Amino acid sequence: MLIMRKPYYIIDEKRLRDNLALISQVAHDADVEIILAFKAFALWKTFPIFRSYINATTASSLYEARLAAEQFGTKAHTFSPAYNNYELEQIARCSSHITFNSLSQYERYARQAYNYQPELSIGLRVNPEYSEVGTALYNPCAPGTRFGVTSDKLPRRLPPLIEGFHCHCHCESGADVFQRTLQHIEQRFADWFPQLKWINFGGGHLMTRDDYDIPLLVGLMKDFHRRYPWLHVILEPGSAFAWQTGELVAQVVDIVEDKNIKTAVLNVSFTCHMPDCLEMPYQPEVRGAETLPLEAASQASPDTPIYRLGGNSCLSGDFMGSWRFPDKLNVGDEIIFEDMIHYTTVKTCMFNGITHPDIMMRRLDGSIETLREFQYEDYRDRMD
Numbered sequence: 052m053l054i055m056r057k058p059y060y061i062i063d064e065k066r067l068r069d070n071l072a073l074i075s076q077v078a079h080d081a082d083v084e085i086i087l088a089f090k091a092f093a094l095w096k097t098f099p100i101f102r103s104y105i106n107a108t109t110a111s112s113l114y115e116a117r118l119a120a121e122q123f124g125t126k127a128h129t130f131s132p133a134y135n136n137y138e139l140e141q142i143a144r145c146s147s148h149i150t151f152n153s154l155s156q157y158e159r160y161a162r163q164a165y166n167y168q169p170e171l172s173i174g175l176r177v178n179p180e181y182s183e184v185g186t187a188l189y190n191p192c193a194p195g196t197r198f199g200v201t202s203d204k205l206p207r208r209l210p211p212l213i214e215g216f217h218c219h220c221h222c223e224s225g226a227d228v229f230q231r232t233l234q235h236i237e238q239r240f241a242d243w244f245p246q247l248k249w250i251n252f253g254g255g256h257l258m259t260r261d262d263y264d265i266p267l268l269v270g271l272m273k274d275f276h277r278r279y280p281w282l283h284v285i286l287e288p289g290s291a292f293a294w295q296t297g298e299l300v301a302q303v304v305d306i307v308e309d310k311n312i313k314t315a316v317l318n319v320s321f322t323c324h325m326p327d328c329l330e331m332p333y334q335p336e337v338r339g340a341e342t343l344p345l346e347a348a349s350q351a352s353p354d355t356p357i358y359r360l361g362g363n364s365c366l367s368g369d370f371m372g373s374w375r376f377p378d379k380l381n382v383g384d385e386i387i388f389e390d391m392i393h394y395t396t397v398k399t400c401m402f403n404g405i406t407h408p409d410i411m412m413r414r415l416d417g418s419i420e421t422l423r424e425f426q427y428e429d430y431r432d433r434m435d
Contacts, residue, residue: 092397217250409423
């Protein structure tokens, strides 16, 4: 009898610690604070590991701020595009820093937030009107953006309480991109730096990628400190922490064919379990398979092991392709999607009520620990 298994994400503790050690070293060498962005990684059962390497996190919402305070054990650096009066008090009490996206949000809520939490350090998000992010969905500085205040809208004297600027312009970018971006940030906002205590250069600094130029980043920050020695510098990458630390393991449940295109239908869904693949879009790496252009499946001969991979939701577009496998695929074969921990695990959903992959961890001694096993009740109680 063919044995089918539930899909699962698996994170490797050694690879995670290697990333954390590198990030901690960069923070020391560059004399900056590097904090974890929950929007990319929020597996709270791994926080005891993180606390050995970093001291703080960044939140984008009330629930993330609570996760920081209650599970990580330190108050969050919080930014939201728009706060509201029914959540502000809880956010303020769970935050060490709170950044406002606009001057109008600052005017409406800054004093109120400060009264709730007098130790708050208050910041303002700024927009340097420059970003090299090529995908519009992820470009925070695209024309018409809803993020941040441009320099022409800032008063020469900043409003009281503002102690910092927050600027986010990157997405899985290299240090060379930051070097060019930094020039634009300084050109537009350096006149206000003497009024500040800190500056947060946001996320997207993919310093754990093999080809990332760490010496360039460290040099940029040392030079920045020489120019502005009073400014505390914060970076808040998300992907860098969990980059290449784990996989999504699935199985083939059927092989279907239409118009000479063979699709291996899996027990996972792109729209539910790998949403960035469809949003970016990008074609993930599959272990042991060669990534091909989408049209390759329609051009393949019948005997060639080239397949699209299809998800098990009812969404027509829940598929990706194409890949060439070493041999013909069969029902029950294992399909391993590489690098499926950062962003993926926080963006999954339970659309269609599809069985959700469990979350596992491979410990340093090689043992496998189940961090979370999802059940029917997790789907049902979403609507309770």
